[in-house]
Each structure stands twice: as C-alpha cells, then as structure tokens.
Amino acid sequence: MNSNQQVSEALEQFSEWAMPWAYVRETLAAKGLTVQNTALVEEVWQEANSSTHWIQPSFETGVGVARAALKTRYSWLSEVAINNLVRGASYMWK
Numbered sequence: 001m002n003s004n005q006q007v008s009e010a011l012e013q014f015s016e017w018a019m020p021w022a023y024v025r026e027t028l029a030a031k032g033l034t035v036q037n038t039a040l041v042e043e044v045w046q047e048a049n050s051s052t053h054w055i056q057p058s059f060e061t062g063v064g065v066a067r068a069a070l071k072t073r074y075s076w077l078s079e080v081a082i083n084n085l086v087r088g089a090s091y092m093w094k
Helices: 003-012 020-028 035-048 059-073 079-093
Strands: none
Touching: 003 035, 003 079, 020 035, 020 079, 035 059, 035 079, 059 079
C-alpha cells in the first residue's frame, strides 16, 4: 500500500461524529502512519480548513468549495476521506 492510500484510509476511519473536534487528533493517532504520512494528513487538513473555502456568503458554498479544492489538489483521496475532511472542517467553521 502506498503512502497516499494509507493517508486516505486513515482519514476514512473516524466514526465518532458526536465529537467532530477529535477528527484530526484521532486520525493522526492512527496506527501505522509514518512521519511523512502524518505530515500529509496535516497538509490535507490545512487545505480542508483554508479560510479561502469557508469565508463565503453561505455555509453550503463553503462545503462545496472545500470539497472541490480537495478533489482537485488531492485527486487520490477517496470520496469517504473527502467527506470526512469536509465534515470535520465544517465543524471548525461553525
């Protein structure tokens, strides 16, 4: 399994959505992540949380902009990983 696949799978694993603030912390704690994978998780998380995506006229627009940016910049991310990233980031911007 390559590094991108490991990162995508780590981003998919979170299921404690009653505590969305724990998303990135739990993802970074995933077993088997290398230092490079951890750095990539942090990079993708920063992109998901970029203010350029979330400072929009409506919250729904922010979700769409963040999702599109992640799909473009990190085309290797799975849909589940992107959904989780956007979900976690949207909590941060509420």
